[in-house]
Amino acid sequence: MHELSVCQALIREVEALAREHEARLVEQIVVRLGPLSGVEAHLLQQAYPLACAGTVAESAELVVEAVPIRVECKSCGAETEAKANRLLCGECGDWRTRLVGGDEMVLASVSMMTGTEH
Amino acid sequence: MCDTCGCNVTHGNAHLVQAGGKLEKTEQGRESLTVLKNLLSENDHQAGHNREHFDRRGILAVNLMSSPGAGKTALLESTIDALNGEYKVAVIEGDLETENDAERIRKRGVEAIQISTGSACHLDAHMVHDALHHMDLNGLDIVFIENVGNLVCPASFDLGQHRNITLLSVPEGDDKPAKYPVMFRAADLVLLTKADLLPVLDDFQPQRAERYLRELANDAPVLHTSVRSGAGVEQWLAWLGTELTAQRQRLAQGETARPAVQPEGATLHAGEHGGHHHPHHHLHHHD
Structure with missing residues (x-):
């Protein structure tokens, strides 16, 4: 349920990095998740399109690596x-x-x- | 700060920072940036700030987490009564809707701020910070933060508290620690509430609940409490007293404390606020 909050925080972070590096487009975001983080990979993937819509990361692929x-x-x-x-x-x-x-x-x-x- | 000094490199991510450095230009106009930053670093930064608010005033901040209906508010009511003014306390209440819990606390003569989270299933550090600005923190000894009733999400957000308490009520069943490991791993103290029901709900085996807790590598003490019978309240108050004394001693040495287990982000940022780099071990031991 809190994956949307986590995803929004992720996008804010990515937007700041994109600004800092004067990027016009983010292609890929790689996140590493452990089972004890309390965040579910598939819920994060579901929340991602909502969080990235209209941002520099709109077309970016979200890759979740399991730890x-x-x-x-x-x-x-x-x-x-x-x-x-x-x-x-x-x-x-x-x-x-x-x-x-x-x-x-x-x-x-x-x-x-x-x-x-x- | 921690993003660049390398202190957040762990076994799990070390390979990401080797060879090629932080920033790798792959081809013209394309950059691949290694970040290694906690996803909740913004929250964790705010939590650190909240902790400073508490520490500056010698306050012990305690985060209460449990399922809905496990008895967090009832515990606070009886705690306030039993303390009988020995410590000055205030309460931050988190719920999706209503002021009900804050009103219950205010009836006991204690300041309570209600945070209505709307649809959010947990409190975060920003919400707690807003609440702190509506409170008079001067002269307080303990601030209780009653999190949203939920055994999942609250465990992932540092609020700036010093200790986590997880309540497990007898009607919920003794296997909750096995089902919700993230939550129970985060507990510095587990309160087995509604313990007066143990004789009736005899399929709840306290030893089994405790075994599941140990299997999470958690050595937190487990106290049996009942606000109806008054059982365990004395031990609970003793725990609070010990923790408050320990908090004041730490502050006298310019240190602070975090719950024994914190989400990764809080440990990544542990060095930022002049506190210890590692979570403190319990000052109390389970026998």
Whole structure:
């Protein structure tokens, strides 16, 4: 439900970057999302056309890269993949772990066209 | 700042910043820009500002999150009564519509500001900031922010609070932490509310709820409370007292605190406001 808010924030960010780089058109936006960010990739994709309409990013492709959940065990030190609701160490099973990846909600890169049109 | 200093490079994104640098010109007139910025950085910036408002006045800000009807407002009502003026508190209420909750709080003699979010399913830092400008923060000890009843969206937005409390009411079922991991991972304290119903709703097993919470690698304490019977209220007030003291001690050393787990954005920007670069560990331990 809050994906529209997130998408609007994303577009504001992209618009600012486009202004800064004097871009006339944004071609592609790459976002990296982890399952523990609280944002759903497909809902973000659905909200995107609403958020980008009428902006410099109107025709841009939104690419969402999924980031896996990884935890580092505080007991045995192993770094393993985990599920969103079972952040246990994949080696020793201890629950005392630290999340090292999977909560990202990051604007990774923006491709844009600058200069004048030919 | 954090966008350029490289402190936001993690295992997950490191490959994006290697070779080629920040900006890569691919062909004539086409630029590919590596950004690595949290999508909610605007919100997080505002949240940092809100935290400064609280910190400057020695206030502890607590964010209450739960499903609708888990008893957030009832908890606040009984908290205000039980505190009996020991701390000066104020409440920010978030709901889609109505002033009902703020009115309930005001009847207890405490200032309450209602934020009507319209259709928004969560509070954000800008809404809280607007509310702060309608409040007299001077002399306050604790500000409670009662978030919109929702176990999903509120967990993604930093408001400037120091601690997150998630309420789980017994009628909701003991597997909520497994179903809503983002929310329960964010809790610094879990209150098992309506605990007086445990004998009737005996399929709710508190140990199971707690096990699901631990499986989220969260060592937050779990308190059983009932505003009807008064059970657990004393421990809850003790927790608040400990947190307030800890907040004042931190401020005396020029530090602040964030909830133990914050959305990525808040940690990316942790260095901006002179606070710690890492979330503080709990000052309380679960046994």
